Amino acid sequence: MNKSFFKFTILNQITEFVNKYCSLSILSPYDVNLILRENEYCHIFPKGSRLKGFDTNQLASNNPIEDSRTEASLIHTNGFVCGVFDGHGGPACSQVVSKRLLRYLAASLVPYDTLCKELSEGATSQSFLKCHNDKVDFVKEIRDLYEESFLRYVHLSLANKKYDIKERIENSVISLDEDLSREALEYPNVRTMSVAMSGAVACVALVTDVNVYIANIGDCAAVIGSCSESGQWITKVLTHEHNSDNIAEVKRILSEHPVKEKDTVIRNDRLLGQLAPLRALGDFRYKWSKNILKQVVVPKFGEIAVPLHYNTPPYLTAKPEVICHKILENDKFLVIASDGLWDFLSPTQVVNLVGEHILGKAFLEPFSFMENHTIKKAFVTLTQRKDGKKHKPLDQNSATHLIRNALGGTEYGIEHSKLSYYLSLPKDISRQYRDDITITVLFFNNDIKNSKTLS
Structure with missing residues (x-):
C-alpha cells in the first residue's frame, strides 16, 4: 500500500475514533514521556571505535509486542551487528530469531583457525559476541535444543573456508530458517511449533571497519544519513521492500x-x-x-x-537481500526500523529528524576543533551548532525522537493532543491505527583512521 495514502487513511481513522470516543483521557506530557522512554536504550563506544554509539527504542501496539531487536559487538573480529525483527502471527518467531540469528552470523565471521580453537575449548552460541541490553535468555528446555542446532551449523560451516562476507550472511540466515523447520518437525511441541507457525521479517546490519552490510528479509528498511559539505542532509535508502x-x-x-x-x-x-511480506x-x-x-x-x-x-x-523464502555499502566520510548515521515507523515517516523525513537531533545535541556539548578540520569545515560545524540552538531536543535518544515525531508530528511541530491520542488507544484497538515500532540508530565515527574493537 502506498505509504502516504496509508498515513492519510490512518489520520482520518484516528480523527473519527477521537470524535466517537471523546471521553478518552488526555495524557499529561509527563505520562507521554514515560511511555515513549520506557524501552529506550543508548550505548556509547570507546574513543577510536568505528561507531560512536547507538540509540534504540521500541513502542508496542500489539499485545504482546511482536517486534524484537538485538545489538551486539563481535568478540573475535572487529565489528558490530544489530537487527530489527518484525513478527506476525504472534511474537514467537521474532523473539527467537532476534537472539539466534546474530549468534549464527557472529560465528560465521570468525577466522577458521580461531573457530576451531574455540570449539575445542567448549564454545557456545554466546562465545562469539557480546550483547548489549540483553537481560533474558531462553529457558533450559529449549536452550539445549538451540545449542545443539548451533553447534551443528558451526561444524557444517567449517567445511567452507571461503571468506565471502555476503555469502556468510546469507548462509547464516538460511541455515537458521532450516533449523527452525527441522526443530519443529523432529521435536514437535508448543514452543517449536509456535515459532514455525508464526513468522518474522528482519533487517540486520553488520558494521566493519570500512563497510556496512545490510541483510534484508521482508518490509523493514535501512537508510543512511549523510551530510554534504554545505551542511545539507542527504538520504541513501539501502533496502528494497519485499x-x-x-x-x-x-x-x-x-x-x-x-x-x-x-x-x-x-x-x-x-x-x-x-x-x-513476500520473504520471511x-x-x-x-x-x-x-x-x-x-x-x-x-x-x-x-x-x-x-x-x-x-x-x-x-x-516463501527466507533468503535475504544482502547489500554492501562502503562508509564514506560524509556518512553520519544508519537507521534501521520496522515498518511501523515507515508507515508514518518517509526516509527523507527520518534522516532530517535524526540530523536535526544531532545538531540539537551538539549545541549542548562543548565545541572542540579536530586536527583534520579545515577552516571551511569548522565554519560549517559552527553554523550547524548555531542552528542547533533552535532544535534543542526534548529527547536525548534519537530513536525516541523519531517515535515522538512519527506519532505526534505536524508541519508546525509536535502536537501533544495527537501524540496523546495515539498512546491512549486501548490495546484491542491500537493495532487498527498503527503497528509496533522498533528503531535502531547507529552513529558513525568519521574522525578516526584506525578503529578499535567495538565493545
Missing part, C-alpha cells in the same frame, strides 16, 4: 510457479491472499510440502492452516 509493490519481487515469485497459478500466487497484494523467516505453512502440512499442521491447527491454492510449495 512486498507486492516491488515489481521485481513479484516477477521472481511468479517465475518460480506454473503459469496457471499466476492469478493465485499473489492475490489482493498478498502471498496466496494471506501474507503481506518461519511461516512454514507457506514452505512445507502439502504432505507435511497434512501430517503435522492440520492435526494441531485444522484445515484452515493450509492456504487455498497451495499446489507447488515452497511459496
Whole structure:
C-alpha cells in the first residue's frame, strides 16, 4: 500500500475514533514521556571505535509486542551487528530469531583457525559476541535444543573456508530458517511449533571497519544519513521492500510457479491472499510440502492452516537481500526500523529528524576543533551548532525522537493532543491505527583512521 495514502487513511481513522470516543483521557506530557522512554536504550563506544554509539527504542501496539531487536559487538573480529525483527502471527518467531540469528552470523565471521580453537575449548552460541541490553535468555528446555542446532551449523560451516562476507550472511540466515523447520518437525511441541507457525521479517546490519552490510528479509528498511559539505542532509535508502509493490519481487515469485497459478500466487497484494511480506523467516505453512502440512499442521491447527491454492510449495523464502555499502566520510548515521515507523515517516523525513537531533545535541556539548578540520569545515560545524540552538531536543535518544515525531508530528511541530491520542488507544484497538515500532540508530565515527574493537 502506498505509504502516504496509508498515513492519510490512518489520520482520518484516528480523527473519527477521537470524535466517537471523546471521553478518552488526555495524557499529561509527563505520562507521554514515560511511555515513549520506557524501552529506550543508548550505548556509547570507546574513543577510536568505528561507531560512536547507538540509540534504540521500541513502542508496542500489539499485545504482546511482536517486534524484537538485538545489538551486539563481535568478540573475535572487529565489528558490530544489530537487527530489527518484525513478527506476525504472534511474537514467537521474532523473539527467537532476534537472539539466534546474530549468534549464527557472529560465528560465521570468525577466522577458521580461531573457530576451531574455540570449539575445542567448549564454545557456545554466546562465545562469539557480546550483547548489549540483553537481560533474558531462553529457558533450559529449549536452550539445549538451540545449542545443539548451533553447534551443528558451526561444524557444517567449517567445511567452507571461503571468506565471502555476503555469502556468510546469507548462509547464516538460511541455515537458521532450516533449523527452525527441522526443530519443529523432529521435536514437535508448543514452543517449536509456535515459532514455525508464526513468522518474522528482519533487517540486520553488520558494521566493519570500512563497510556496512545490510541483510534484508521482508518490509523493514535501512537508510543512511549523510551530510554534504554545505551542511545539507542527504538520504541513501539501502533496502528494497519485499512486498507486492516491488515489481521485481513479484516477477521472481511468479517465475518460480506454473503459469496457471499466476492469478493465485499473489492475490489482493498478498502471498496466496494471506501474507503481506513476500520473504520471511518461519511461516512454514507457506514452505512445507502439502504432505507435511497434512501430517503435522492440520492435526494441531485444522484445515484452515493450509492456504487455498497451495499446489507447488515452497511459496516463501527466507533468503535475504544482502547489500554492501562502503562508509564514506560524509556518512553520519544508519537507521534501521520496522515498518511501523515507515508507515508514518518517509526516509527523507527520518534522516532530517535524526540530523536535526544531532545538531540539537551538539549545541549542548562543548565545541572542540579536530586536527583534520579545515577552516571551511569548522565554519560549517559552527553554523550547524548555531542552528542547533533552535532544535534543542526534548529527547536525548534519537530513536525516541523519531517515535515522538512519527506519532505526534505536524508541519508546525509536535502536537501533544495527537501524540496523546495515539498512546491512549486501548490495546484491542491500537493495532487498527498503527503497528509496533522498533528503531535502531547507529552513529558513525568519521574522525578516526584506525578503529578499535567495538565493545
